[in-house]
Amino acid sequence: MSEKPVLYYFNARGRMETIRWLLTVAEVDFDEVFLTSRDQYLKLLENGDLLFQQVPMVEIDGMKLVQTRAILNYIAEKYNLHGKDLKDRAMIDMYSEGLMDLTQMIRLLSWLSDPKDQLEEIEKKAKERYLPVFEKALTGAVYLVGGKFSCADVYLLECTLMLEESFVGILKDFGNLKSFQGRMLQIPAVNRFLLPGSKRKLPFDQKSLALAKQVFNMKS
Amino acid sequence: MCDKPVLYYFNGRGRMESVRWLLTAAKVQFDEVLLTTRDQYLKLLDSGDLMFQQVPMVEIDGMKLVQTRAILNYIAEKYSLQGKDLKDRAMVKMYSEGVMDLNEMIMMLPWIPDPKAKLEEIEKKANERYLPVFEKALTGPVFLVGGKLSCADVYLLECTLMLEEKFAGILADFPNLKSFQGRMLQNDAIKEFVKPGSQRKPQPDDVYVKTVLEIFNMKT
Numbered sequence: 353m354s355e356k357p358v359l360y361y362f363n364a365r366g367r368m369e370t371i372r373w374l375l376t377v378a379e380v381d382f383d384e385v386f387l388t389s390r391d392q393y394l395k396l397l398e399n400g401d402l403l404f405q406q407v408p409m410v411e412i413d414g415m416k417l418v419q420t421r422a423i424l425n426y427i428a429e430k431y432n433l434h435g436k437d438l439k440d441r442a443m444i445d446m447y448s449e450g451l452m453d454l455t456q457m458i459r460l461l462s463w464l465s466d467p468k469d470q471l472e473e474i475e476k477k478a479k480e481r482y483l484p485v486f487e488k489a490l491t492g493a494v495y496l497v498g499g500k501f502s503c504a505d506v507y508l509l510e511c512t513l514m515l516e517e518s519f520v521g522i523l524k525d526f527g528n529l530k531s532f533q534g535r536m537l538q539i540p541a542v543n544r545f546l547l548p549g550s551k552r553k554l555p556f557d558q559k560s561l562a563l564a565k566q567v568f569n570m571k572s
Numbered sequence: 573m574c575d576k577p578v579l580y581y582f583n584g585r586g587r588m589e590s591v592r593w594l595l596t597a598a599k600v601q602f603d604e605v606l607l608t609t610r611d612q613y614l615k616l617l618d619s620g621d622l623m624f625q626q627v628p629m630v631e632i633d634g635m636k637l638v639q640t641r642a643i644l645n646y647i648a649e650k651y652s653l654q655g656k657d658l659k660d661r662a663m664v665k666m667y668s669e670g671v672m673d674l675n676e677m678i679m680m681l682p683w684i685p686d687p688k689a690k691l692e693e694i695e696k697k698a699n700e701r702y703l704p705v706f707e708k709a710l711t712g713p714v715f716l717v718g719g720k721l722s723c724a725d726v727y728l729l730e731c732t733l734m735l736e737e738k739f740a741g742i743l744a745d746f747p748n749l750k751s752f753q754g755r756m757l758q759n760d761a762i763k764e765f766v767k768p769g770s771q772r773k774p775q776p777d778d779v780y781v782k783t784v785l786e787i788f789n790m791k792t
Binding site: 403404405413415417418419420421422425426438439441442445446449453481485 | 623624625633635637638639640641642645646649650658659661662665666668669670673701702705
């Protein structure tokens with residue numbers, strides 16, 4: 353009998369959120385251990401549970417996986433969300449990495465005292481560099497790659513929802529993306545994840561950021 | 573008959589260097605188009621060959637691959653350098669991502685006006701967070717994962733050489749790493765790659781920084 357994966361992270365989105373999304377879509381139940389004190393973190397370090405002293409960390413199939421992409425790749429491959437062959441995987445990786453670049457920009461907003469310039473930069477890059485690529489890829493296609501659901505579709509959904517939180521109506525000029533979003537939201541697991549009370553998290557805020565800095569002993 | 577892959581990048585290491593290393597270790601010959609002027613870069617942009625308007629880009633097997641990890645993943649899988657099964661692949665990925673984080677810090681150095689503090693941080697992180705992990709992993713084994721050469725070994729070799737360029741003798745307390753380096757350098761293709769006149773690029777200098785800034789029309 354398989355045990356549920358256990359996610360070690362703060363009670364916030366950060367780098368773990370994409371992992372929560374992917375497990376959810378793969379219909380894999382998971383548990384979470386939230387970091388709440390420096391002592392707890394030091395214990396994890398002492399146990400040797402964090403290979404590079406960092407979180408996210410996911411206990412899964414007897415391993416303590418760290419590094420977001422290593423975790424995501426493992427889940428994607430295990431649950432067949434990684435493309436049917438080498439060439440499809442190349443397309444999935446390209447799309448995924450582009451999306452991760454954009455998502456990372458949005459994530460960093462939480463750390464900025466004056467996010468105005470960065471918000472403008474994100475909106476510009478989203479509209480000029482990223483969204484047009486996915487709009488084009490979804491012309492006549494239900495999924496991004498190979499007519500088959502993949503992790504790239506999950507990352508795209510997560511990203512478009514995050515963009516709309518900061519820029520209402522940003523998908524106005526991207527009809528295919530809006531339809532894609534609509535289709536994805538029909539998936540029962542996705543639907544449930546977006547309801548209040550699910551494991552979906554909120555972005556880092558003042559309080560959780562302060563906690564993170566304390567846990568890692570960082571200067572403010 | 574296969575065409576050789578063609579690498580599009582600046583005449584310097586940057587994000588393309590790991591790709592050069594991996595192709596070399598896989599014994600795959602490649603050509604390069606080195607970007608030296610803004611006009612050349614703009615032509616490349618106009619051609620639509622850069623999915624997210626960025627380099628590195630590698631023409632390989634009829635595709636124009638962008639995003640460093642997508643490129644590296646494709647090469648690693650095609651030439652059987654990513655681990656023999658799902659679990660080995662997880663270890664390879666974890667190690668690879670850790671090394672890439674450290675490489676990224678070194679890569680950013682030329683872009684920092686006063687790098688002294690960053691250099692200290694890199695040396696500290698290398699000595700405390702990263703090198704001990706690989707020293708331990710190489711206690712006994714010849715390669716990092718599964719008794720077999722993988723891309724993680726290649727990235728680690730690249731990283732240790734770059735660290736020694738900045739911090740001569742940094743491997744003094746890491747004998748397994750030093751031996752590992754010695755073994756890897758026995759590989760014929762790698763031996764040729766580290767000789768002058770190979771496709772290996774030199775450390776970034778003022779000319780490199782100036783060229784890249786000009787190409788992107790950025791002020792110094």
